[in-house]
Amino acid sequence: MSARVQVKICGINDGAAYDAACRAGADYVGFVFYPPSPRSVTPEQAAMLAGRTGAGRQPLNVGLLVDAADAEIEAVLEAAPLGLLQLHGEESPARCAAIRDRFGLPVMKALGIASEADLDLLHAYAPHVDRFLLDAKAPRGASLPGGNANAFDWSLLSGRSIPRPWMLAGGLNSVNVASAIRATGATAVDVSSGVERLRGVKDPVLISSFVAAAHAA
């Protein structure tokens, strides 16, 4: 029997969503430390959310940063108990390595995938990161580098060996997540827009149905 697919709910910014993710059995929750995002939280808000107990298992807290300077990462880590840093900007392999060394936390590099050429980058990053998050590229003119509800061509991943553990992201929801898992062989999935009622507002019912659909796949 194959292991259950892991689930990350990204962009948690209120207690009801955090509790719903815990109750549903999400493995990871993502806190967005990027003020232009409607999902953004302060380090103190993330700490409050991560400190909630009583709604089931505690997921691993993931801090999402976009081209953050060391001082910003330091300020986040002083307040928020994170277990994984998701780098979602233009961080180079060397910058990923420097962040991993300096802060002593595992690093997950997000890569936008639109073509085979984007997958070639995996090899440059692999020695310097612990995981990949394979996401759609932001559409031209998008205000955010991620969390845009668009999917990439999953067939690009079929038969590919990815040189680190990885999560599939981009335009997933409870209706398409099983097909996405079948098409790509993903063993972990990440969602943000697909569990929102309005942009930036998570819906506990959608969180629960997404996790159930991923686990049933």
Ligand SMILES: O=C(O)c1ccccc1NCC(=O)[C@H](O)[C@H](O)COP(=O)(O)O
């Ligand atoms: O979600 C954001 O607001 C965000 C802001 C800046 C950089 C990345 C961001 N989100 C990245 C994520 O991890 C999303 O979960 C991933 O892109 C999938 O998003 P969606 O297609 O909306 O499910």
